Amino acid sequence: MNETKQLQQFKELLKRNKYKNTPERRLLFETMLRQSSPCSIQELIDLVKNSMNETTVYRNLETFEEIGAVTRVYSGWRYKLELSDMFRGHHHHMTCRNCGDVISFDEQPSLLAELHKIEQKHGFTMQSHSLELEGLCSNCC
């Protein structure tokens, strides 16, 4: 199945960064893989609270960020977390202000072209970018 492939990739990423492949890390990763939209830290803590300590969640999320396995997504109050492009493909988000739904959409090549223009104009080397839209989804408007 597909999940196994990503888990495999994750294990290699850990190894490459000299981090251990613990059950807690696998579970946290697999839990994140199952989410269809970004989660807050508290949501993640709740999702795995029977299998690991809160402190461990914090520490592992930090590690995951360090090795590039997870990305912060900013919508609403506190930031949320999701697996990085490496596991989910590059995409952006639209958050509906009415129902709170987060919809993902793919990168448009023409949008990327615009970003490169900006990059050149300012002598900036872009390593990543994030685009967040807010408004009303097709159900709510």
Next chain:
Amino acid sequence: MNETKQLQQFKELLKRNKYKNTPERRLLFETMLRQSSPCSIQELIDLVKNSMNETTVYRNLETFEEIGAVTRVYSGWRYKLELSDMFRGHHHHMTCRNCGDVISFDEQPSLLAELHKIEQKHGFTMQSHSLELEGLCSNCC
């Protein structure tokens, strides 16, 4: 001077929303007006700590957000705050991963056009958007 005009606008915004024009609110606003890049709450608390209580900063920032005077900016760990488009014009940010500098740049019409395409494609009504770039600035790359 220019600052006075924005302060005037701010006072009217308060009145329109039935909030009082207190010295604390004016000072917090003027302090934010002086910043060239978004500030964390802690930075703002430090900047005004001789003139007002921490709690007051929290409460007023919440009010400012409610009336649309400030916007959250997401870069780095916790979110940061800056005056909204109303006072600073619409713009985006590039954060340097090396020196931490935040550079602002204006909206490109062609970029906006791209966003409208996405909006139509997904039947979404966009009310606001934010674009954040990360990478290395011209000094650091």
Next chain:
DNA sequence: CGCTAATTGCAAGAAATTTGCAATTACAAG
């Protein structure tokens, strides 16, 4: 000028995040 509701400061409380440390575990070397 005086009234009233909004705002402030302070103290206390709750929530989120970090740290120290002893016990456990992954995994590499033999």
Next chain:
DNA sequence: CTTGTAATTGCAAATTTCTTGCAATTAGCG
């Protein structure tokens, strides 16, 4: 397959961030 060792975990406590209650003060309307 054992063994050694450093990384990881859980727990308790500390710290930091944010919120709430309440009495005292103040802005702004009449």
